[in-house]
Amino acid sequence: MKNRPHVQDFDWILLAIVGAISGLGVLEIYSSTHASAMAGMQWKQLIWIGIGIAGMFLISRVDYHSLMDQAPALYLVGIAGLLVVLVLGYSRLGAKRWISLGGLVNLQVSEIMKLIIIIVLARYFAEVHTDRLTLTDLAKISALTLIPVVLILKQPDLGTALVLTPVAIVGAFFAGIEWKHAAVGLLVLALLIPLGWNMRRHLKPYQQQRIQTFLHPEQDQRGAGYQILQSEIAVGSGGFWGQGFGKGSQNQLGFVPVRYSDFILAALAEEQGFIGVCVVLLLYLGLILRLVDNAQKAKDRAGMYVVMGVTAILGFHVLVNAAMVIGDVPVTGIPLPLMSYGGSATAFVFLALGLVMNVRMRRFVN
Amino acid sequence: MAGWNVNDRKIPQGRLALFSYLSVTLVIFLLVGFWKLQVVQSSHYSDLADRNGIRSIAIIAPRGAMLDRDGRVLVDSYPSFSILLLRDNPKLIEKALPQIEDGLGISNQDLRQQLDAAKNEPKFLPVIIKPAASEADIAFVESHRADLPVLDLMMVQRRRYPHGEMLANTIGYVGEVAPTDLEKNPDKYRPGDIVGKAGLEKEYNDQIVGTDGMRRVVVNSVGKVMRTLDNVDAIPGRPIQLTIDEDLQQIAETDFANKEGALVAMDAHTGEVLAMVSRPTFDPNDFAVRIPNKEWAQLNTDPNTPLINRAIQAQLAPGSVFKVVMATAMLESKALPANYTVYCPGYATFYGRLFHCDHAHGSVDLHKGIVASCDVYFYNVGKILGIDRIDHYATGLGLGRRTGIDLPGEEPGLIPSEAWVERVGHHKWYPGSTISVSIGQGAVMATPIQLARMIAGVASGGVLIPPHLVKNAIGLKSETFPISDDTVQQVTDGMWGVVNEPDGTTSGLVKLQNVDFSGKTGTAQVESYDLQKKLGKKLKENGWFVGYAPRRNPDIVVAALVQAGGWGSTSAAPIVRDVVKAYYDKKNGHLPAPPSTAEVIRPSGLKPVAEDSGAVRP
Numbered sequence: 007m008k009n010r011p012h013v014q015d016f017d018w019i020l021l022a023i024v025g026a027i028s029g030l031g032v033l034e035i036y037s038s039t040h041a042s043a044m045a046g047m048q049w050k051q052l053i054w055i056g057i058g059i060a061g062m063f064l065i066s067r068v069d070y071h072s073l074m075d076q077a078p079a080l081y082l083v084g085i086a087g088l089l090v091v092l093v094l095g096y097s098r099l100g101a102k103r104w105i106s107l108g109g110l111v112n113l114q115v116s117e118i119m120k121l122i123i124i125i126v127l128a129r130y131f132a133e134v135h136t137d138r139l140t141l142t143d144l145a146k147i148s149a150l151t152l153i154p155v156v157l158i159l160k161q162p163d164l165g166t167a168l169v170l171t172p173v174a175i176v177g178a179f180f181a182g183i184e185w186k187h188a189a190v191g192l193l194v195l196a197l198l199i200p201l202g203w204n205m206r207r208h209l210k211p212y213q214q215q216r217i218q219t220f221l222h223p224e225q226d227q228r229g230a231g232y233q234i235l236q237s238e239i240a241v242g243s244g245g246f247w248g249q250g251f252g253k254g255s256q257n258q259l260g261f262v263p264v265r266y267s268d269f270i271l272a273a274l275a276e277e278q279g280f281i282g283v284c285v286v287l288l289l290y291l292g293l294i295l296r297l298v299d300n301a302q303k304a305k306d307r308a309g310m311y312v313v314m315g316v317t318a319i320l321g322f323h324v325l326v327n328a329a330m331v332i333g334d335v336p337v338t339g340i341p342l343p344l345m346s347y348g349g350s351a352t353a354f355v356f357l358a359l360g361l362v363m364n365v366r367m368r369r370f371v372n
Numbered sequence: 373m374a375g376w377n378v379n380d381r382k383i384p385q386g387r388l389a390l391f392s393y394l395s396v397t398l399v400i401f402l403l404v405g406f407w408k409l410q411v412v413q414s415s416h417y418s419d420l421a422d423r424n425g426i427r428s429i430a431i432i433a434p435r436g437a438m439l440d441r442d443g444r445v446l447v448d449s450y451p452s453f454s455i456l457l458l459r460d461n462p463k464l465i466e467k468a469l470p471q472i473e474d475g476l477g478i479s480n481q482d483l484r485q486q487l488d489a490a491k492n493e494p495k496f497l498p499v500i501i502k503p504a505a506s507e508a509d510i511a512f513v514e515s516h517r518a519d520l521p522v523l524d525l526m527m528v529q530r531r532r533y534p535h536g537e538m539l540a541n542t543i544g545y546v547g548e549v550a551p552t553d554l555e556k557n558p559d560k561y562r563p564g565d566i567v568g569k570a571g572l573e574k575e576y577n578d579q580i581v582g583t584d585g586m587r588r589v590v591v592n593s594v595g596k597v598m599r600t601l602d603n604v605d606a607i608p609g610r611p612i613q614l615t616i617d618e619d620l621q622q623i624a625e626t627d628f629a630n631k632e633g634a635l636v637a638m639d640a641h642t643g644e645v646l647a648m649v650s651r652p653t654f655d656p657n658d659f660a661v662r663i664p665n666k667e668w669a670q671l672n673t674d675p676n677t678p679l680i681n682r683a684i685q686a687q688l689a690p691g692s693v694f695k696v697v698m699a700t701a702m703l704e705s706k707a708l709p710a711n712y713t714v715y716c717p718g719y720a721t722f723y724g725r726l727f728h729c730d731h732a733h734g735s736v737d738l739h740k741g742i743v744a745s746c747d748v749y750f751y752n753v754g755k756i757l758g759i760d761r762i763d764h765y766a767t768g769l770g771l772g773r774r775t776g777i778d779l780p781g782e783e784p785g786l787i788p789s790e791a792w793v794e795r796v797g798h799h800k801w802y803p804g805s806t807i808s809v810s811i812g813q814g815a816v817m818a819t820p821i822q823l824a825r826m827i828a829g830v831a832s833g834g835v836l837i838p839p840h841l842v843k844n845a846i847g848l849k850s851e852t853f854p855i856s857d858d859t860v861q862q863v864t865d866g867m868w869g870v871v872n873e874p875d876g877t878t879s880g881l882v883k884l885q886n887v888d889f890s891g892k893t894g895t896a897q898v899e900s901y902d903l904q905k906k907l908g909k910k911l912k913e914n915g916w917f918v919g920y921a922p923r924r925n926p927d928i929v930v931a932a933l934v935q936a937g938g939w940g941s942t943s944a945a946p947i948v949r950d951v952v953k954a955y956y957d958k959k960n961g962h963l964p965a966p967p968s969t970a971e972v973i974r975p976s977g978l979k980p981v982a983e984d985s986g987a988v989r990p
Contacts, residue, residue: 082984176391180384236593239424242409242417260593278411284403293397298392307380314391325398326923332405 015367016066020296024344025361026165027289028055031345034274037252038265047266049345054349058356065360066367070125070312073361077129083148084122087115088157114350116158121357123170124315127177132308137182144187147174153241154275165339168326169319176318177311233263234333240269241283243330248279267346268339272331286345290324300366309365316358381675405665425590426601430461430562433582434529436609438543438572440618441644441843447543447573449529449609453505455513456498456524457483459490468522475512476502498524501562531573531660532567538625539616541650541681542779542841544571545659569659571681572614572841574780582609613843624649627947632935633914634682634820636839637951640828640926643837643848645777647930647951650682684775684782686933691896691940692745692877693827693916694766694812696863699742700830701765702753704857710862713737716748723804727751742866745877745893747811754810759801762809763789768853769826770836777839785822788815813897824931827892827918830855831864836974860924866945867892868923872947878941882949884921887956891919891948893940912936915943921952928955 032055036048073080130150134143151174160165183191240256249255254276256262265273275283294317301313320343327342329335341348343355396778425644434449455476459465465487473480478501491501502509505525513523531546547569549561554557561567567581568574585606590598624647625636627713637647654671671679680686702708718732729747733740754762766772773788786792788809790801808814818826829836834855838848867890870876877893894916915937920926930948937943 010698016894057855132380137384179391180387182384229492236424238409239417239420241406242413244410245414245423246411255590256421257424259598261421261424275406275410280406283406283410287399287402291395291546295392298388298395302383302385302388305381306533307382310383310388314388317391321395321398325402329405332402332409334405 007203010060011091012367015370016363017300017366019062019297020293020300020359020362023289023293023296025292027344029287030272030274030289030296031342031347033251035266035343035347037254037255037277038262038270038273039259040252042260044266050349051347051352055351055356058353061353062356062363065357066363068364069368070309070361070364073125073364074129074132074308074312077126081126084115084119085153085157088154091115092157092160102221116154116163117155117350117354120160120169120173120319120354121361123151123154123173124312124358124361126320127173128308128311128315131181131311132178132306134181138180139181139183139187140243141187144178144183144191147178150174156170163339165326168338169322169340172318172322173252173315176314180311180314210328218242221323233337233360234330236261236263237272237331238268238333240265244276244279246280248275248277251277253277265364267348268327268341269331269341270336270346271328274345275331286367287324287328291370294321294324297362300362303369304365305369309368316362319358320355386973394829425592427589427591429526429587429589429605431583431585431604432566433528434549434608435546435566435573435582436580437611438580439611439613439791440615440619440621441622442644443613444617444618445534446539446594446614446616448532449946451533452528452530453510454500454526454528455502455505455509456486456526457501458498458522460488462802464522467595468520471516471520472501472523475516476509478502481862492872497594500526503528507962511892523870529566533654533656535653536657537653539553539621540571540656541679542571542616542652542658544573544575545569545654545656546573547659547737554860560821564815570679570781571779572612575778576612576842580609580612581819583607614841615639615646615843616841617646617955617958618646619958620647620951620954623647624951627950631937631943632676633933633937633944634686635930635932635947635951636683636821636824636929637928637955638824638828638837638839640796640832640837640920642928643825643839643850644843645839645841646928646955648681648683648841650680650686652678654675654678657735671905680779681779682933683820684777684779686935687783687785688914688933689814689816689896689898690812690818690823691894691914691916692747692812692821693892693894693918693940694810694816694818695745695750696830696867696892697766698750698753698757698769698810698823698829699738699759699863700855700859700868701761702738703862704765704855705757705761707757707761708753710858711737711752714741714746714749714752718748720724720751722751722755722807725807727803727807728981738862739866739869740875742892743869743876744875745870746959750810754806755803757806757810759803759806759809760790762806763787765815769829769834770824770851770853771816771822775821775825775839777821778841778845782821783819786815786817812894820931820933823916824929825919827867827920827931828852828926828929830860831867831890831920831923833857833860856880863974864890864924867920869921880946881941882919882945884949884953886955887952888922889919889949889952890921890923891915891917891945892925893945894938895938898910898936912938915940917941917948919945919948919952928952 032048032051034052038047039047082156103214127147127150130147150336151170155167155170158170236256240254240262241250243256244254252258254273255278258264262272264275271283271286274286297313297317297320301317302309304310304313323343326335326338326340328341330337341351344352377898410729434451435641437445437449438447457465457472469480469483472478472483483501486501495796510525513520513525516523533540533543546566547802549565549567551561553567554563568577583606585604590601592598593657613686620637624637626652627742632651634651635647635649635940636645638645668905678711693829702712703710714730714736716733716736718729719727720727727747728746733744733746735745736746736749740746764785772783772785774784776780788805793799793801806818809816821967825836825839836851836853837975838850868888870893871878871889872880873879883889896916898911911948915934916932917940918929918931932944932947934943
């Protein structure tokens, strides 16, 4: 038994997987943008990866128990941040998601909220102790989750809002949700879908559009349906072996929408083929399984909840993004973690992994 | 919330394992999804990807020019741009329509009509919304590439007729290939191809069309051309040289201003057409750009039939010009003595009916019959010859059948015969009908070109030249219908007298110095005497003159028809004289002064651009 965590206790296997995924991401960002006005994006992404790694080491130094002690304060700060965004947030692409920090870095508060919700819910689940969540517990969990969800939806950012929910659902699963509660929950969800459908006029026009497009892609060839179609064409024309690095016509000619970010998997699928997709998805599966392994080896339940909160968010990102690229779910703006270009999103993943390292490094510490 | 941190070590290993299995299952589901797209449907999506990025752009070959006999340009082509509306995205079109209306100045109604017309065609075929784009239009399309991706430019070759209406009915016009022709020759034509629709443009279409080239380019998602994959150059159509002499044509056109009728001038040795006029006419430049429906309907239904080439398609009574056939038949058949003489009191009665003559000519022999154009003389000749002999000589001299000129739609005219009337009228020939036929009335119908060929034939001993419009044509043969020298001499002396003797029908008005100008007038009634009585008025006659020079073995023959022109001697003969005079003036080195009406018409739209016909945009 050691009393101090050591860097040697870092999960180097996990880091290797993360490095491989990030590297593929940087290469594909280069391939997608080198011949366009956006050339050089891969360097920006590398800088963000560097910042993320630094943040990961920093966050791993602070004992996760201390972080969880501060959960209520963090939660309040997060909610306040989201409110600030709504009031004076700086609008980009028709959505207020960024807070301008000194005019240099645009921080996406909702990304930080993901980290906060992981810690807050881990703390709540750890507090419950039992293997049976009562209805009151479930109500509290729902409230804790839905407040930021609604605030993020207002920005509007359907993708990030949705991403918070798996933390609660996966957490509840491990905390011991009763089957009948789970069944009722599923039933409520099932009922909510038609209700949500009727409420769709309260959605933003672009969200209505996306749902409409998802249901009838052929009606709208240049809007979101066009994006899905072009993405499918890119994936399909990649074939088994791919068109080759930098040679995908859909990617290089700009037919793949935001090919360096949300649809980077389509770009990769076109250039590297089914083989490349297998490599990437198996790397992600390796990442998830390795995270679960860390959860299994966590010193305490609190640590397990933290790790699985991170796993839930990353897994949801990968699942929804990959399904979107092949047209199985609507376009929601959920990026592929570590591969899609994006500062806040990349930094979030590394910070979240920092939490995992944090838990892992303390598995033998008293 | 105190006491949460109690070092609870109970980890739900079973549920974590379940989570792992679930993760593996979901990844397998995703991989199956990718497998379906990338392996099962790969070729389908590859096709779509190709269609996305690769565009085939036709490089339109310019049609060959048409030159006159001296190499002057009568018709040529110039490159121009058409604006296309891509229809593969209806929603985007809806959004773009108002902007297009403003930017290109096309009415909403027009745009919708064109979209409607194309709605049954494949979506990837664009609609041409503006066939002759101005520089401003092109700038508009170029500057809105990003926000109006439904617009595109196509380079086309447009036909230009620098002289406008001059020779229009002979040259014809071009237009988009008809759907029926497309179906018949799917390998030869593509939709939207420009083909000759009438006249020489139609007749020589296969010679003057070039072979279109094709350029395959890669375009990006906003339609910008990134690179060229391959390039098959267009082969421009070959020019054709016509037999037309622009100088003579201009003079004839000027003389025909505001008249209705036709003119044909031919080299009497070869059949080369030197000038050909038809009035009223049209401007083929109107067809070079897509002609608005209204204008097309107007041209087509105009009672004056401006699209008809009257030189080869007007089948009318030749009037007294036909007397040349009668004189030849009389002498050649020997059914009558060469010195046959008749007394003309100004009228005559046959089969109980009264037939008129212009004057009381007194004693008339063949020469006077031709020179003064005495009807009574030829009534008697016709009565003795009978319809079948007349038919034999008229048909032999090329009447009642096509001359075979290299133009589409030539009409055969008509020479009546006993067989014809039995076939068409189901009754026996009325001998009284022969009397009218003898002076080129009744059922006789001839076209200007037939009469020109017939007169030249008689004057050169029965050599019927093959009329044609293209220089150095091969496989042309003159036809011979031998006529004896005596006959030629007598008939041509008569025609010389028409122009040059004091009692000739032209009253000496069209004599030419130093040119042995001869010919025959005709003044054909357009209705019978009975109809005149019924109408209570006389419609104005069609004036004919067929002139030639010199008197025998002529160099040039010119037939002119002035409809509703009255006397042939005053309406048609002066025009023929002008053309013959110009012919000899030019031959003797005095080029005729170009008429002031020879204004060159420049089509609106673009100036010719550099010969990079592969360019998609300037």
